[in-house]
Amino acid sequence: MKAKAIVIAGWLVFSGIVMPAVAAPPAKLALTGARIIPVVGDDIPSGTILIEHGVITAIGEKVSVPYDAMEIDVSGKVLFPGMIDVHSSRGLDVANENFSVSPFLDVYDAIDPSRRFFENALRDGFSAVHVIVGNNCVIGGLSRVVRPIGLTPDEMTFHTPTALKLSVAPKHGWDRMRQMAELRETFLELKDYLGNLAEEKYEKSLEDKDEEIDVGPDEARERGEKLIRPEDYDDKHRNLIKLTRGDLDAFVYCGTASDISRAKTIAEENGFLKHMTLVLGVDCFKAVAELKSLKRPVVLDPQLLYRERDPITGKIRETFVPKVFADARVRFALQPMSSGSLAERYLNYQAARCVRAGVSRKKALRAITINPAKALGLEKRIGSLEVGKVADIVVFSGDPLDFNTWVEKVYIDGIKAYDREEDARLKELLGQERNRLSKSDKGGDENEETEKSESEEPAKAVGNKQEDGTDKKSDDSKSTITTEDQPSD
Amino acid sequence: MSYPYPSHSGISRRNARGFLLLAFVVALTWRGSAAMAEPTKAGQFAILAGKVITMDADDTIINNAVVLVRDGKIERVGKRREFEIPDGYRVIHAEDKWLVPGIIDCHNHTAGSLVDLNDMVYLTNPGLRTLDTIVPGTKWLEEARAGGVTTVLLIPGSGTNMSGFGTITKLAGKTVDEMVVRSPGSLKIAQAGNPEWYWFGVGRSYMNYNTRQTLMKAKNYHESWTAYEKGEAPKAPTYDPIFHDFRGLFGRMYPASVHTQIYQVVMTTVDMLARKLKIRTVLDHSTFDGFKVAPQVLKTEAYTINGPRQYWFDYTSRKMHGNAARWWQGGVRKLGINTDAPVVPQEELPYQAAMACWYGWLPYPALRGVTRIPAEALVVDDRTGSIEPGKDADFGVWTGDPIDPRSSCELTVINGKIAYDAKAKRVF
Numbered sequence: 001m002k003a004k005a006i007v008i009a010g011w012l013v014f015s016g017i018v019m020p021a022v023a024a025p026p027a028k029l030a031l032t033g034a035r036i037i038p039v040v041g042d043d044i045p046s047g048t049i050l051i052e053h054g055v056i057t058a059i060g061e062k063v064s065v066p067y068d069a070m071e072i073d074v075s076g077k078v079l080f081p082g083m084i085d086v087h088s089s090r091g092l093d094v095a096n097e098n099f100s101v102s103p104f105l106d107v108y109d110a111i112d113p114s115r116r117f118f119e120n121a122l123r124d125g126f127s128a129v130h131v132i133v134g135n136n137c138v139i140g141g142l143s144r145v146v147r148p149i150g151l152t153p154d155e156m157t158f159h160t161p162t163a164l165k166l167s168v169a170p171k172h173g174w175d176r177m178r179q180m181a182e183l184r185e186t187f188l189e190l191k192d193y194l195g196n197l198a199e200e201k202y203e204k205s206l207e208d209k210d211e212e213i214d215v216g217p218d219e220a221r222e223r224g225e226k227l228i229r230p231e232d233y234d235d236k237h238r239n240l241i242k243l244t245r246g247d248l249d250a251f252v253y254c255g256t257a258s259d260i261s262r263a264k265t266i267a268e269e270n271g272f273l274k275h276m277t278l279v280l281g282v283d284c285f286k287a288v289a290e291l292k293s294l295k296r297p298v299v300l301d302p303q304l305l306y307r308e309r310d311p312i313t314g315k316i317r318e319t320f321v322p323k324v325f326a327d328a329r330v331r332f333a334l335q336p337m338s339s340g341s342l343a344e345r346y347l348n349y350q351a352a353r354c355v356r357a358g359v360s361r362k363k364a365l366r367a368i369t370i371n372p373a374k375a376l377g378l379e380k381r382i383g384s385l386e387v388g389k390v391a392d393i394v395v396f397s398g399d400p401l402d403f404n405t406w407v408e409k410v411y412i413d414g415i416k417a418y419d420r421e422e423d424a425r426l427k428e429l430l431g432q433e434r435n436r437l438s439k440s441d442k443g444g445d446e447n448e449e450t451e452k453s454e455s456e457e458p459a460k461a462v463g464n465k466q467e468d469g470t471d472k473k474s475d476d477s478k479s480t481i482t483t484e485d486q487p488s489d
Numbered sequence: 490m491s492y493p494y495p496s497h498s499g500i501s502r503r504n505a506r507g508f509l510l511l512a513f514v515v516a517l518t519w520r521g522s523a524a525m526a527e528p529t530k531a532g533q534f535a536i537l538a539g540k541v542i543t544m545d546a547d548d549t550i551i552n553n554a555v556v557l558v559r560d561g562k563i564e565r566v567g568k569r570r571e572f573e574i575p576d577g578y579r580v581i582h583a584e585d586k587w588l589v590p591g592i593i594d595c596h597n598h599t600a601g602s603l604v605d606l607n608d609m610v611y612l613t614n615p616g617l618r619t620l621d622t623i624v625p626g627t628k629w630l631e632e633a634r635a636g637g638v639t640t641v642l643l644i645p646g647s648g649t650n651m652s653g654f655g656t657i658t659k660l661a662g663k664t665v666d667e668m669v670v671r672s673p674g675s676l677k678i679a680q681a682g683n684p685e686w687y688w689f690g691v692g693r694s695y696m697n698y699n700t701r702q703t704l705m706k707a708k709n710y711h712e713s714w715t716a717y718e719k720g721e722a723p724k725a726p727t728y729d730p731i732f733h734d735f736r737g738l739f740g741r742m743y744p745a746s747v748h749t750q751i752y753q754v755v756m757t758t759v760d761m762l763a764r765k766l767k768i769r770t771v772l773d774h775s776t777f778d779g780f781k782v783a784p785q786v787l788k789t790e791a792y793t794i795n796g797p798r799q800y801w802f803d804y805t806s807r808k809m810h811g812n813a814a815r816w817w818q819g820g821v822r823k824l825g826i827n828t829d830a831p832v833v834p835q836e837e838l839p840y841q842a843a844m845a846c847w848y849g850w851l852p853y854p855a856l857r858g859v860t861r862i863p864a865e866a867l868v869v870d871d872r873t874g875s876i877e878p879g880k881d882a883d884f885g886v887w888t889g890d891p892i893d894p895r896s897s898c899e900l901t902v903i904n905g906k907i908a909y910d911a912k913a914k915r916v917f
Binding site for chain 2: 092093094096097098099102104105106107108109110111112113114115116133141151152154235425
């Protein structure tokens with residue numbers, strides 16, 4: 001019996017269930033010797049980031065490291081802000097419920113921390129994921145920004161409630177008239193509800209004093225308004241009230257260019273124009289002037305290239321969407337493609353494509369870090385490497401825009417959340433390939449010493465080439481987009 | 490409280506009045522357990538067992554033991570040589586057998602009519618009761634008794650998020666009243682999985698929202714009554730037959746049986762019910778990768794009743810995981826097994842436990858997981874689940890360890906009455 005128990009225990013331990021680490025993270029941490037791309041501010045060729053209790057407290061070429069800080073040598077690596085997935089419903093079991101108007105829902109109830117999506121997000125260098133209901137709705141539910149690591153939604157949550165989802169593009173099977181009618185009706189009903197509630201409150205206050213109602217309904221509503229307390233609102237209306245009063249942000253999906261003006265109208269009428277982030281369909285770039293005048297953050301479609309056939313000539317015209325926004329000086333955030341098997345799932349790849357199409361390196365890097373943070377209203381806490389910000393840091397093996405670059409480590413709140421060296425799944429997947437490579441002459445790409453001498457050099461060269469933006473049309477770009485396909489702008 | 494199978498020899502000694510009468514009585518009673526008997530008083534007998542697994546708090550096991558049964562209860566348990574069997578107790582010889590507490594299933598659908606299993610009126614149906622669907626004396630129950638099962642929790646299906654209150658029944662009795670141990674036995678909640686097919690499809694954000702709303706409504710109802718009873722509210726709240734049974738749920742008199750499986754869903758169950766609403770929670774099924782929630786479960790008083798799936802194959806790591814073994818490894822000790830009968834036949838509950846052991850669990854905790862643990866989970870451990878004086882005489886006499894599939898149940902006693910005797914009529 002005893003022997004069997006030992007065998008069983010051994011077998012169980014071997015097959016490895018991951019239990020949460022109880023040990024506290026090191027209070028102070030210094031990442032030294034790396035090239036730092038803070039996104040906001042100039043790059044530091046070789047510097048140190050000091051993290052104290054999860055917050056960046058110093059950053060620069062020369063930083064005096066306290067005696068009690070753990071020093072971690074990351075020389076030869078690149079430190080970059082943790083990237084932000086600004087709009088994702090992939091942490092949920094279904095993107096949308098079968099409701100058109102459901103502002104009472106919260107993604108909290110459906111976030112699945114065990115989804116492979118979160119594991120991949122961490123592996124791909126994301127430190128924050130904005131989990132939000134999908135676009136197939138009129139008014140969806142509350143969203144939240146989570147860390148891609150943790151056992152429960154509570155553990156994962158970084159910020160909540162982040163935004164309420166709205167869509168001006170029609171739900172599946174609807175047309176735009178019905179979509180807009182439903183939106184208008186929802187907000188009209190809200191006004192009605194508030195009026196009735198105020199009136200009820202006023203009547204109740206008189207009842208308590210044994211007095212008869214003495215004024216007309218309009219006056220009663222006005223008087224009753226002051227008597228309403230936040231806990232009087234019901235679930236169906238509470239979040240809409242917060243939205244219309246500017247206490248809650250909106251993420252508004254616009255499927256096509258003409259939706260922008262509709263989004264503007266509905267936001268203006270209901271008081272959230274200044275609290276709105278626009279999530280755009282691929283052809284919304286056609287309304288770029290209008291978007292510019294709105295001065296609200298925009299999130300671009302993950303499909304960056306727009307193809308349109310001229311109905312008369314039959315010619316195909318291609319537009320690289322981020323370039324249009326960059327040229328118009330409209331700040332934009334990029335999102336990763338939700339399909340896990342395409343390269344567009346990597347946000348740094350999306351940024352690299354922008355650079356290839358002529359967007360400046362600075363703008364491309366901002367579009368995957370600080371701009372998503374601004375779209376979420378969290379730019380004071382995440383999105384760049386600055387003193388005072390949360391220590392969300394990606395350690396890249398090389399330049400973030402180089403396709404040879406790997407995410408080596410991810411620090412979240414100053415805690416090492418991901419380490420490629422300890423990524424068991426990646427090791428299993430790449431094990432055979434690595435063995436094959438190391439046997440051939442090219443080999444040793446995983447060996448630290450050879451990495452510096454061999455693989456790092458060409459990586460840097462490519463990175464520099466993209467950096468100045470002039471030498472970008474080398475042979476590898478010709479294979480996908482030709483310059484004539486670009487629009488005149 | 491009469492013994493249903495009076496022994497042949499006992500009656501023949503007392504009734505020497507006439508051949509015809511004797512022949513008549515013999516004919517009537519021939520199918521009784523002929524071999525073992527002395528003159529007895531009704532409802533009293535002593536079983537001489539080779540081994541008694543008491544399943545008490547100290548996990549006592551008594552070899553060469555006697556169990557005295559009187560008026561439906563266990564009167565005394567002890568070593569054979571420590572006390573004399575009093576007069577008037579019929580002696581049943583089972584010196585080469587194991588005496589094991591009656592097996593209990595927390596998740597049963599076969600004690601009632603299957604057509605009434607899923608009344609999918611709304612997404613939550615707090616007004617439904619399985620008490621209305623119990624059918625005594627079916628072949629299913631006979632087979633279950635033959636497998637040493639004495640008590641089950643009959644719960645409604647998982648077609649909706651809340652499908653009503655279940656009923657705890659003994660498996661012997663000719664009427665519903667005779668069978669019932671407690672109604673409501675538990676509240677059935679189903680999270681994700683099956684209820685997702687309701688209407689045109691529902692997602693977890695709405696299902697959980699809606700379940701919580703219903704429970705909060707019930708909780709408010711309970712609290713307004715509690716306030717009234719404490720004298721804090723002047724007027725009695727309006728009686729609501731739909732929500733009144735929730736008083737016992739929030740008063741922690743009985744649990745919620747939750748159909749829950751897959752990591753995120755089990756996590757939500759633990760979070761919403763056990764942690765936030767502080768309801769006694771039984772995690773039924775708790776399969777697939779649900780065992781990863783073990784650290785959260787340990788922070789609560791929830792019971793985990795595993796099955797009917799006993800293993801989970803992880804396609805990513807290409808590893809086979811024994812569910813029960815994983816829960817056990819995660820530190821969870823309030824761990825049992827269910828069958829979801831008829832998904833797995835009721836009498837195969839010990840076999841389910843055997844499978845759990847095949848995939849890495851341990852035999853003794855597995856046996857506890859089909860006896861004492863379910864009794865605790867359902868809050869009926871004051872009556873059944875172990876062999877202790879004062880408890881209901883519910884047990885099986887087995888040829889060996891029930892967890893060993895080679896063993897068979899030879900005699901089942903429910904409420905102090907022999908409910909199955911393989912010598913009289915063998916089922917398996």
